[in-house]
Amino acid sequence: MTKPVPADTLSHLKAVLGEGGWSQDPDRLAPKLQEWRGRWTGQTPLLALPRSTAQVAAVVGVCAADGVAITPQGGNTGLVAGQIPRGEILLSTEKLTAVRDVDAFDDVMVLEAGVTLARAHEVALSVNRRxxxxxxSEGSCTIGGLASTNAGGTAVLRYGVMRDQILGIEAVLPNGEVWNGLKRLRKDNTGYDLKHLLIGAEGTLGIITAASLKLYPRLVSRCVAIAAVATPHDAIALLARAKDETGGAVEAFELMSRLGVAFALKNIPGLREPLEAVHPWYVLVETASGEPGAAEAAMERLLAGALETGLIQDAAIAQTEAQAHAFWAVRENQSGGQKPEGAAWKHDISVPVSKVADFIDQATAAVERLSPGVRVVAFGHVGDGNVHYDVLRPDGGLDDAHDVLRDEGARIVHDIVAAMDGSISAEHGLGAMKSAEALRYKSAVEIEALRAVRSALDPRRIMNPRVLF
Ligand SMILES: Cc1cc2nc3c(=O)[nH]c(=O)nc-3n(C[C@H](O)[C@H](O)[C@H](O)COP(=O)(O)OP(=O)(O)OC[C@H]3O[C@@H](n4cnc5c(N)ncnc54)[C@H](O)[C@@H]3O)c2cc1C
Structure with missing residues (x-):
């Protein structure tokens, strides 16, 4: 728990934020202190609600002078508790929602940090771009949160992660000064790139207040299908085939286990069985193209060939937008569908794509040895090597008994990942949950260099002090 914030600092912050710019009302604070999974509840002496970059700078300036810690928060959809304060000032970007520019010629939009991802999609569409x-989580997660966690998602296979979408950043640094790096250049080779330090920094190197983001052409054909495979090894073989045969049209390639699909169908109203028969594993494939009909043709070719050789056992291609949406809903509820099934150890890992299936085999054997009867729900963006590997308590077991083994389970899973040259956090970041664990897997040389960067920019460690190294 961070040390108490002096009353003078609180008065000063209220003065710089003005009326409506802060809150201490428990009802107003409550949703911002609870994270999505309900595992963490935070505390804060003050919710700061700045309306402009200048106000963010004023807040950080006061905190820097008084040595008071700040936790930044965007949409509060982070899954590693980096946005939940433990006594720090909570600075929300919810009022930083301006669209500063959108330009189809430069293929760029400049959005403030509190703009949601869903709104960013609308802004791009308004100029016939994507x-x-x-x-x-697109309805709630924000540009600032996405940049700070270097978020991934379902289209990484084709477009890369958030880092790949960012051309420029404006941020308030830990000393309260504003850095305007809102360039919109595709090429800029002028030495160290400060924006890349801030991306993925999880709020430890400053507060991102705006970003200039790349726009892409709209795709005119899109096709979504679900196919049944016998094992994750077959899923990876199908991915290799899809890459070979579709000329780069694969936009998403997502794996789901039967158990994850069954939990989603049981616990989320309105979902439907994706295929007639029940299968041990499923992949959701999306193809997209700038040419009319090309995505559909690529998908039909791929699935027909895979059926013929026995690589897949069945498949269904969405015939309408509503069906495509229904297929995605099964995938998107892999996490929500498990919630009522009791305690789970959650892992967000990545390994080289060629090792995804081996990882699932080895990890499943290992967690089963640790706690016989555990229920594994493995799913995720396997097209880019990212598996959400969730281990639920045995059916009828006790949550508390499962929780006791959480750290040991994580150690076993993460050691397998490390042996495969993978990462213990593929896309969610480290937050307060995984920062200590990550120290085990980084070299002393790297940690020393990272700490030197942080203390140079934030010598009093006021920015999200419980997060990272
Ligand atoms: C249902 C669901 C599905 C999800 N799917 C994915 C997925 O597919 N891929 C993926 O990568 N993530 C996923 N996430 C995780 C989450 O949505 C992302 O991490 C997202 O980027 C967080 O954005 P946010 O605005 O909610 O940030 P928050 O949760 O508010 O904050 C996240 C971190 O960023 C920091 N931060 C926030 N705003 C700023 C700022 N302006 N300046 C500096 N630091 C800041 C916070 O301090 C914290 O450390 C999912 C979450 C949910 C609930």
Whole structure:
């Protein structure tokens, strides 16, 4: 728990934020202190609600002078508790929602940090362009949060992660000064790139107040299908085939286990069985193209060939937008569908794509040895090597008994990942949950260099002090 904030600092912050710019009302604070999974509840002496970059700078300036810690928060959809304060000032970007520019000639939009991803999609469409990042939390997650966690999502296979979408950043640094790096250049080779330090920094190197983001052409044909495979090894073989045969049309390639699909169908109203028969594993494939009909043709070719050789056992291609939406709903509820099934150890890992199936085999054997009867729900963006590997308590088991083994389970899973040269956090970041664990897997040389960067920019460690190294 962070040390108490002096009363003088609180008065000073209220003065710089003005009426409506802060809150201490428990009802107003409550949703911002609870994270999505309900595992963490935070505390704060003050919710700061700045309306402009200048106000963010004023807040950080006061905190820097008084050595008071700040936790930044965007949409509060982060899954590693980096946005939940433990006594720090909570600075929300909810009022930083301006669209500063959108330009189809430069293919760029400049959005403030509190703009949601769903709104960013609308802004891009308003000039007949596309912003490709896609996450199930898009209605709430924000540009500042996406940049600070370097978010991934379902279209990484084709477009890359959030880092790949960012051309420029404006941020308030830990000393309260504003850095305007809102360039919109595709090429800029002028030494160290400060924006890349801030991306993925999880609020530890400053507060992102705006970003200039790449726009892409709209795709005119899109096709979504679900196919049944016998094992994750077959899923990876199908991916290799899809890459070979579709000329780069694969936009998403997502794996789901039967258990995850069954939990989603059981616990989320309105979902439907994707295929007639029940299968051990499923992949959701999306193809897209700038040419009319090309995505559909690529999908039909791929699935027909895979059926013929026995690589897949069945498949259904969405015939309408509503069907495509229904297929995606099964995938997007892999996490929500497990919630009522009891305690789970959650892992967000990545390994080289060629090792995804081996990882699932090895990890499942290992967690089963640790706690016989655990229920594994493995799913995710396997097209880019990212598996959400969730281990639920045995059916009829006790949550508390499962929780006791959480750290040991994580260690076993993460050691397998490390042996495969993978990452213990593919897309969610480290937050307060995984920062200590990550120290085990980074070299002393790297940690020393990272700490030197942080203390140079934030010598009093006021920015999200419980997060990272
Ligand atoms: C249903 C669901 C599905 C999800 N799917 C995915 C997925 O597919 N891929 C993926 O990558 N993530 C996913 N997430 C996780 C989450 O949506 C992302 O991490 C997202 O980027 C968080 O954005 P946010 O605005 O909610 O940030 P928050 O949760 O508010 O904050 C996240 C981190 O960023 C920091 N931060 C926030 N705003 C700023 C700012 N302006 N300046 C500096 N630091 C800041 C916070 O301090 C915290 O450390 C999912 C979450 C949910 C609930």
């Amino acid at each position: 912003f490709p990042l896609s996450l199930a």
